[in-house]
Amino acid sequence: MTSDAHDHVHGELEAHDLGLQHDLSELSEQRGRAWGRRGLLSLMGGIGVAAVAGCAASDSSTTASSSSSSSSSAVVPPGGGTGGTPPDGGAGGDSGVEVAEGEIPEETAGPYPGDGSNGPNVLTESGIVRSDITTSFGSASGVAGGVPTTVRLRVYDLSGEDITPLAGSAIYLWHCDREGRYSMYSDGVTEENYLRGVQEADEDGWLEFTTIFPACYSGRWPHMHFEIYESLAKATSADNKLRTSQLAIPKEICDEVYDNVEGYEQSVTNLAQLSLDTDGIFSDGYSLQLAKVTGSVDEGYTMTLNVPV
Numbered sequence: 001m002t003s004d005a006h007d008h009v010h011g012e013l014e015a016h017d018l019g020l021q022h023d024l025s026e027l028s029e030q031r032g033r034a035w036g037r038r039g040l041l042s043l044m045g046g047i048g049v050a051a052v053a054g055c056a057a058s059d060s061s062t063t064a065s066s067s068s069s070s071s072s073s074a075v076v077p078p079g080g081g082t083g084g085t086p087p088d089g090g091a092g093g094d095s096g097v098e099v100a101e102g103e104i105p106e107e108t109a110g111p112y113p114g115d116g117s118n119g120p121n122v123l124t125e126s127g128i129v130r131s132d133i134t135t136s137f138g139s140a141s142g143v144a145g146g147v148p149t150t151v152r153l154r155v156y157d158l159s160g161e162d163i164t165p166l167a168g169s170a171i172y173l174w175h176c177d178r179e180g181r182y183s184m185y186s187d188g189v190t191e192e193n194y195l196r197g198v199q200e201a202d203e204d205g206w207l208e209f210t211t212i213f214p215a216c217y218s219g220r221w222p223h224m225h226f227e228i229y230e231s232l233a234k235a236t237s238a239d240n241k242l243r244t245s246q247l248a249i250p251k252e253i254c255d256e257v258y259d260n261v262e263g264y265e266q267s268v269t270n271l272a273q274l275s276l277d278t279d280g281i282f283s284d285g286y287s288l289q290l291a292k293v294t295g296s297v298d299e300g301y302t303m304t305l306n307v308p309v
Contacts, residue, residue, distance in 0.1 A: 099243075103158055104288055104307050107246045107281055109225060109238070112182035114174060114196055117238040120184050122196050123172060124236055132210040133173065133197035136183070142192035146178040146212030146264075147257050148300035151247070151291075155205045155228060156308040165205025166309065169242075170235040172198045173209050175224040178263045180217030180270075200232050213257050213301065214249075216267040221279040222249040228309055243309050248276060248286050253293045253301065260297050 099106050109115065114122040122128055127137035136142040151173060155166040174196040176182050183192040195214075199207040216222045224247040229235040251271075258267040276282050282289065288308075295301035 100158070102288075103309055104228075104243060104245045105285070107225075107244060107289075109227070109244045112174075112185040113225065113227075113238065114182075114184050114193070115172065115227065115238040115241075121237065122184065122193050123198065123238075125193070128172075128193075128196065128198050129200070129232065130197045131199055131208060133195050134210060134212055136192045136194045138193065140192045140194075142183070142189065142194050144177045144183075144194045144212050146214075147261055147297060149211050149213045150300065150302045151209040151211060151224065152302060152304045153201075153207055153209075153226070154304075154306050155201050155207070156306065158308050163308075165201070165203070167201060167203045167205060168231055169201045169205070170198055170229040170232045171201070171207055171307070172196075172227045172229065172235055172241075173211075173224060174226075175211070175214045176217060178212065178215050180215040180266070198232070198235050213261075213264075215264065216254060216258065216271040216274070218270050218273070219280070221274050221276055221282055222254050222267075222271070223247060223281070224249075226307075228307060243307075245307070246281060246289060247291050247303065247305050248282050248289045249291060249303065250293055251276070256297060257301075 109117065111118055114120055116123065125138055130137070134144050153171055153173075155169045155171065157164050157166040157169075174182070176186075177189070177195055179188075181187070181189050183189045183194050183196060195211060197209060199209060201207045214222055214224060226245060226247065227235075227238065227241045228243045228245075229241055234240040254267075254271055258264040258271060276286055276290075279286075289305070291303040291305045293301055293303050
């Protein structure tokens with residue numbers, strides 16, 4: 001399999017399903033409107049968004065803003081590489097499920113999922129069920145450096161008449177490191193499995209990961225991947241997933257980290273080539289995937305996102 005970091009730029013732009021979007025910032029204004037069932041489902045995007053206690057009181061949630069975009073082909077990804085064809089076409093085992101309005105959009109898993117759909121399957125390894133994903137486990141010992149980040153996700157079940165938290169569901173989360181590399185695939189970290197983990201939702205649908213702030217690599221807006229499973233027992237193979245999606249990070253937060261923290265220098269250059277509106281994944285809409293973020297460089301960040309399925 002290739003370890004070319006530029007591969008995941010091309011791989012994630014192929015054959016992803018276009019999800020219907022709803023603007024989280026307008027949800028409170030829309031509650032008084034007469035909706036049909038799909039309008040009610042859209043309301044789920046704004047329920048339960050809360051920051052973890054301990055973030056500075058002066059920190060506020062952020063929304064995305066666009067930056068001017070230009071060709072990113074001249075910028076080498078942080079992980080190195082010269083481009084080429086992603087392994088297996090870069091499809092990453094897309095499920096192609098139909099998504100109703102108000103549900104988290106279906107997106108490509110990219111060429112580096114580690115879920116058995118495109119090479120190795122970390123989901124079958126002892127130790128993958130964990131909250132802290134900053135370190136590798138098993139025979140690996142690597143540690144991902146970067147700004148401490150907490151990711152809080154709340155899963156909702158929209159399949160019935162009532163909108164309820166999906167207690168006992170599971171999420172597999174993975175993302176690139178500070179250098180833009182994906183463990184298990186990219187040069188220098190093929191023997192590592194950090195920044196990958198599975199957690200089970202509590203009775204209120206909440207689950208949480210401790211990780212680091214990811215890089216912005218060439219051609220993609222800063223993001224995290226995740227797959228939703230009905231239960232921990234199902235979270236052993238991509239064949240069982242309910243949905244694959246991606247979390248987007250607001251520009252203001254990315255600028256704050258990349259401009260002020262050592263190790264993210266290449267991300268400054270890469271981010272300048274992009275905007276959420278021109279990103280190959282988020283350009284069709286991203287409001288349901290844009291995390292609410294609180295915190296600071298000194299204290300770390302908390303990213304919170306609702307995941308209605």
